[in-house]
Amino acid sequence: MHNYIMSALVTAAFLKTGVRSFSSSATAFQAVRPGGLARTAGRSVACANVPKAPRMVVSRSESVAASSSSGSADTSSDIGLDSVMDKSNDAKIVMDSPVKDDLLDSFDDILSGKFSNVDDLLDDIIADKDEKEVDPNKGLTPIDGFSQVHPRTVADLSKKGFTHFTDIQSQAFLPVFEGRDVIARSRTGTGKTIAFGLPIVEAIAASGRELDRGRAPRLLVMAPTRELARQVAAELGTLGRAYRFSVAVFHGGAPYGPQEGSLRNGIDILVATPGRILDHLNRGGLKLDDVRHVVLDEADEMLDMGFSKDIEEVLSFVDMDAAQTLLFSATTPSWIQRISAQYMTDPLRLDAVGANEQRTATTVAHKAMLVPDNDEVRMSLLEDVITVEAGVESKTIVFTQTKREADELSSGSAFRVLSAGVLHGDLSQKQRDVTLAQFKSGKFKVLVATDVAARGIDISNVDVVVQTSMPQNSDSYVHRAGRTGRAGKKGVSIVLYTQRQRRGVSRLEHEIGHGFKFQKHTAPTPSTVISAAADNAVAALPVVDETVLSYLKDPASKLYEEIIEKAQSNTPEDEAVDVADATSDLIARLLALATGKTEVKSWSLMTGELGITTLMVKAPRALKQSDVVFAVSKLARHGEFEINIGKIQLGKDPSEAVFDLPSSQALKFMQFVEEQDLQKFAFEVCSELPELQFVADRYGGGGGYRGGGRGGGGYRGGGRGGGGY
Numbered sequence: 001m002h003n004y005i006m007s008a009l010v011t012a013a014f015l016k017t018g019v020r021s022f023s024s025s026a027t028a029f030q031a032v033r034p035g036g037l038a039r040t041a042g043r044s045v046a047c048a049n050v051p052k053a054p055r056m057v058v059s060r061s062e063s064v065a066a067s068s069s070s071g072s073a074d075t076s077s078d079i080g081l082d083s084v085m086d087k088s089n090d091a092k093i094v095m096d097s098p099v100k101d102d103l104l105d106s107f108d109d110i111l112s113g114k115f116s117n118v119d120d121l122l123d124d125i126i127a128d129k130d131e132k133e134v135d136p137n138k139g140l141t142p143i144d145g146f147s148q149v150h151p152r153t154v155a156d157l158s159k160k161g162f163t164h165f166t167d168i169q170s171q172a173f174l175p176v177f178e179g180r181d182v183i184a185r186s187r188t189g190t191g192k193t194i195a196f197g198l199p200i201v202e203a204i205a206a207s208g209r210e211l212d213r214g215r216a217p218r219l220l221v222m223a224p225t226r227e228l229a230r231q232v233a234a235e236l237g238t239l240g241r242a243y244r245f246s247v248a249v250f251h252g253g254a255p256y257g258p259q260e261g262s263l264r265n266g267i268d269i270l271v272a273t274p275g276r277i278l279d280h281l282n283r284g285g286l287k288l289d290d291v292r293h294v295v296l297d298e299a300d301e302m303l304d305m306g307f308s309k310d311i312e313e314v315l316s317f318v319d320m321d322a323a324q325t326l327l328f329s330a331t332t333p334s335w336i337q338r339i340s341a342q343y344m345t346d347p348l349r350l351d352a353v354g355a356n357e358q359r360t361a362t363t364v365a366h367k368a369m370l371v372p373d374n375d376e377v378r379m380s381l382l383e384d385v386i387t388v389e390a391g392v393e394s395k396t397i398v399f400t401q402t403k404r405e406a407d408e409l410s411s412g413s414a415f416r417v418l419s420a421g422v423l424h425g426d427l428s429q430k431q432r433d434v435t436l437a438q439f440k441s442g443k444f445k446v447l448v449a450t451d452v453a454a455r456g457i458d459i460s461n462v463d464v465v466v467q468t469s470m471p472q473n474s475d476s477y478v479h480r481a482g483r484t485g486r487a488g489k490k491g492v493s494i495v496l497y498t499q500r501q502r503r504g505v506s507r508l509e510h511e512i513g514h515g516f517k518f519q520k521h522t523a524p525t526p527s528t529v530i531s532a533a534a535d536n537a538v539a540a541l542p543v544v545d546e547t548v549l550s551y552l553k554d555p556a557s558k559l560y561e562e563i564i565e566k567a568q569s570n571t572p573e574d575e576a577v578d579v580a581d582a583t584s585d586l587i588a589r590l591l592a593l594a595t596g597k598t599e600v601k602s603w604s605l606m607t608g609e610l611g612i613t614t615l616m617v618k619a620p621r622a623l624k625q626s627d628v629v630f631a632v633s634k635l636a637r638h639g640e641f642e643i644n645i646g647k648i649q650l651g652k653d654p655s656e657a658v659f660d661l662p663s664s665q666a667l668k669f670m671q672f673v674e675e676q677d678l679q680k681f682a683f684e685v686c687s688e689l690p691e692l693q694f695v696a697d698r699y700g701g702g703g704g705y706r707g708g709g710r711g712g713g714g715y716r717g718g719g720r721g722g723g724g725y
Contacts, residue, residue, distance in 0.1 A: 140164035148177055148202045152242040160238070162194070169195040171350045177203050181344040182326045183336065185351045192297065192328045193235045200293045200324075201236070204268065205243045215266035216290040217248075220318070222274055222311060224302040226251035226429065227436075232297060233271040245269055250276045253429040260285050274302065274310035281317055288317040292324060299329040299336055300475065308335060315343060360478055360512065364485035365492045368505045368518035370689060372608025373498040378468070379414045381496075384529040385466060386418060386446060389492050392539045394463035395439065398448045399480050401469055409468075410448040417533075417596040419444035451476065462486070467495040470504045474511035499606070499692065522688040526600045533595035559586060602663045605689050606647050613666035614658055616686040622654035631681050632659065632669070639672040641665070652691040 142164050144154045157163070165173065168184060169191050176182055176199035184195065204218050221236070223229040233249035240247055248262040250272035256279075263285045270277075270286075280286035294315070296302065302311060325344050327336055340347055360366065369385065371378045386396050400406045403424040409415075410422035421435045421444045439447045440459055462484045471477040477495065484491025495518070497505055509516050524532075563582050592598045604612035617628055625648045636643035646660030661669060666685070673683045 140166065141170040146173055148173075148206075149198065150202070150205070150242040153198070153201075153239060156238050156241060157194075162191075166191045166195075168192060168350065169198070172196065173199045175348050175350075176200060176324075176326065179203065179324050181324060181347040183340055183344070183347050183349050184326070184328050185349075193232050194239070196295050196297075196326050196328055197232075197236045197239050200295075201239045201243070201245065201269075204245070204293070209243070209245075209268065211244060211246075211266070211268075213266050214264060215268070216287045217267045217270035218290060219269045219293040219295070220277075220288065220291045220314075221269070221271040221295040221297055222277070222302065222314065223271060223297045224273065224305050224307065226253060226273060227432070228298060229271050229273055233269075236269050236271065240269060247271070250280065252276050256280075256283075274307045274314055277314050278310060281314070288314075289319065291318045292322060293326070294318060294320075294323050295326045295328065296339075297328050299327045299339075300333050301329075301479070303333060303335045304475075311339075360481055360493075360516065361485040361491070363490050364481055365490075366481065366516070366518050367492065367494045367521050369494055369496050369521045369523060370502075371496045371498060371523050372604060372606065373500060374608030377603055377608030377610070378496060378498075379409060379412075381523045382409070382466065382468070383415050383418055384524050385494060385496075386464060387529055387536065388524045388532045389494065390445070390464045392536050393442070393461070394445065395442070395459065395461055396446045396464040396466065397459075397462055397483050398446060399465065399467045400448060400450060403450055405468070406448045406450055415446060418446050420446040420448055423447055423449040425450065451480070459483070460486070461489075463491055465491070465493045467493075470495060470497055470501050470508070474508055477508060478512065520691075522605060525687045526602065528687075530595070530597045530600075533597055534591055537591055537594050604646065604660045605686055606649060606658065606660060609646075609660070611663050612646060612660045613663045614660055614686040614689070615666060615670070616656060616658050616684050616690065618682045619655050620680055623650060623657045625650065625657070628657050628659050632661075635673060635676070636669065639668070641668050641672070643669065650693045652693055656690050658686050658689060658692070 143149060143157060143162065144151075172182060172184060172195040176196060182196075184192070200219055209218060219236075221229075221232055223232055229249050229251050233247050237247045245268040246262070246266060247269040248259070248267045248271070250259050250270065252273060252275055259276075259280065260283075263280070277286065281288070296311065302308070320343050325347075327339065327344075327347075329336065371381055382398060386398075390396050398409065398420075400409060403426055406422050406424050410420045414420075421439055423432060423435050427435070435447070436459070438444060465481055465484045467477070467480055471480065481493035484493060495505075495508075505518060509518060560583070563579050563586075566582075601610060602613050603610045605614040617623070617631065619627070628648050629645055632645055633643060643665055644662055646662075648657060648659040650657045670683065670685060
């Protein structure tokens with residue numbers, strides 16, 4: 001039996017079952033953390049170092065499925081080809097031909113032995129998707145170039161992968177260390193916490209800070225959300241470790257007891273939300289008399305969230321004449337100017353963005369994706385978009401406008417294959433902590449969140465951010481997009497919009513300014529999604545442990561033996577069938593199950609209506625909608641089949657138009673058109689909408705054209721205000 005094909009069969013089955021490894025106990029299942037190859041005795045567990053499959057033939061005149069091996073006493077694992085490939089009531093797989101073709105293509109390399117092992121296969125897939133990397137530290141200042149930074153801090157940061165300052169960090173270090181008031185503007189994800197935290201920590205240490213019990217905080221950092229406060233506190237803890245500084249984080253939703261205990265023990269650095277600071281001030285346990293450094297992090301967001309009065313009340317408890325004040329923000333609204341005039345002395349303005357540069361990270365690709373104006377279809381496309389844009393090990397954050405939408409997405413049918421978690425303000429702090437920990441560890445790949453997650457959480461390897469609808473303003477977009485492309489890594493930010501919202505895309509580009517432009521796309525086609533899903537599944541082969549493979553080799557062997565048995569029973573009059581084709585077909589079906597792509601669903605690219613295919617017509621002159629109706633109906637009459645034309649829209653290029661047909665009619669129409677020698681009109685299945693003319697929907701939501709009967713018949717106006725022809 002061919003070990004290579006056996007491993008492929010078993011591994012493809014595991015991709016569907018979700019079993020990745022066993023614990024030492026034969027009855028206990030465990031999930032292997034994705035990433036590394038499972039190995040035994042130094043070799044890859046999947047299709048490693050095996051020869052090319054032998055070429056055999058089996059009869060096409062006989063059923064490919066044969067009865068399982070006779071005499072088998074163990075029927076629990078007796079899986080025949082019938083049950084996997086075709087008509088078994090126990091495991092029926094419905095797979096459209098286009099799905100099968102795409103999946104077969106994905107396994108050509110495996111069956112041909114092109115790759116010597118799975119490692120090479122994974123490397124090849126990754127190499128196809130990744131661009132050439134550049135040195136992320138080129139032109140940046142080494143942290144150890146500043147003598148004021150403690151060597152242990154340099155070492156701690158180096159362990160985390162930080163060896164060089166970003167622009168904002170290098171600009172801020174000396175002025176902040178020397179006590180200057182600072183207003184700093186920087187792109188999201190460029191390290192504002194280190195920019196203010198490191199020089200202040202070193203300044204506190206240089207002042208000879210005594211670590212007495214019950215000491216009041218010297219540094220006060222205010223943040224808009226509990227997530228940001230916790231993230232900032234964690235980073236400051238690293239920066240202050242060399243000096244044994246105590247860092248505390250106070251926010252709502254957490255019990256007062258431990259926070260009050262921290263106050264009794266003594267705090268050097270306090271990171272907190274404004275409301276919880278006021279609570280402790282009113283309870284009498286917190287004193288801010290000793291504060292000498294005040295930082296407002298994400299100051300613009302605190303303004304948007306209505307914290308301006310709370311902030312000013314907190315500052316009234318601080319000796320602002322003796323305190324250094326720093327404002328760090330991605331944007332600088334007028335409120336910041338007023339705070340500056342009231343509390344700051346000759347503030348230094350640092351701008352790591354610049355007057356002629358955009359506020360978004362340069363490592364992020366920004367895409368605006370046109371989707372049908374149909375909420376159900378728009379949500380169902382999310383998994384397809386993520387499948388195409390994200391890799392096997394990638395993490396994705398999906399932003400929604402409301403908590404209800406976040407709950408519906410994460411718990412509904414939007415994600416059929418990918419696993420998703422939810423994060424929003426109604427969750428308890430414990431639930432939020434668990435969700436974030438699971439997302440960071442890779443237990444699920446998609447985090448559905450409201451804007452509560454756009455501030456403060458810093459998760460590595462978030463490759464894709466998807467916004468399910470147009471953001472309210474450019475600041476919201478900038479902060480959401482800033483969850484990816486952090487620390488110089490590449491990322492993709494996608495905003496979904498409908499045809500009616502296209503002006504909103506232009507307005508958003510204008511508000512962000514400085515030449516910012518979205519890459520314009522439409523939703524990925526079914527063939528693109530299937531191909532990407534297959535690539536991702538193949539790339540995930542290494543996560544299957546060889547111990548697990550042994551549990552499925554018996555049923556896999558029976559499947560393969562049935563193919564061999566058919567090959568050996570060939571007769572001369574049988575039509576020849578290559579055994580590799582039969583094996584490839586079986587693997588493709590297993591892969592279809594693993595990816596959840598067992599059928600191709602078509603929908604209108606314009607309306608999102610299921611069962612509809614959008615076609616495009618090109619002509620040598622400007623088209624009118626009536627031209628499209630006339631041409632399509634005339635062809636249908638000649639072909640003697642029924643046609644029902646749906647929505648029609650003209651392209652910005654007047655020689656182009658798109659129109660909808662029921663998918664079954666579209667198939668007949670295109671088959672007939674391809675047989676004709678058309679001189680003036682060219683038709684094709686529309687994989688991506690061209691740029692369209694925007695006109696008011698005067699025809700009841702779709703132009704109202706309905707071909708009637710065989711050969712087209714008349715045209716009926718559709719809906720209220722429909723009119724028609």
